[in-house]
Amino acid sequence: xxxxxxxxxxxxxxxxxxxNNCVESASRAGQALVRDTKxxxxxxxxxxxxxxxxxxxxxxx
Numbered sequence: 001x002x003x004x005x006x007x008x009x010x011x012x013x014x015x016x017x018x019x020n021n022c023v024e025s026a027s028r029a030g031q032a033l034v035r036d037t038k039x040x041x042x043x044x045x046x047x048x049x050x051x052x053x054x055x056x057x058x059x060x061x
Contacts, residue, residue: 012037025052 008026016022016037024040026033032052035044047055 008033010035 008028010024010026012022012024022037023034024037027049030049032047032049033044034047036042
């Protein structure tokens with residue numbers, strides 16, 4: 001699957017609106033996908049949903 005796949009619903013943080021210095025995330029079948037907003041065709045990182053949830057919970061404090 002390519003990082004620009006139109007079947008995925010990519011989203012980015014509201015705080016980063018108007019900026020290309022961020023990442024976007026999408027989810028599918030127990031996975032969290034992350035890509036660079038500036039270079040969407042470069043690919044994406046894939047994390048297990050539990051790992052992604054733990055990381056985002058830690059960042060949110």
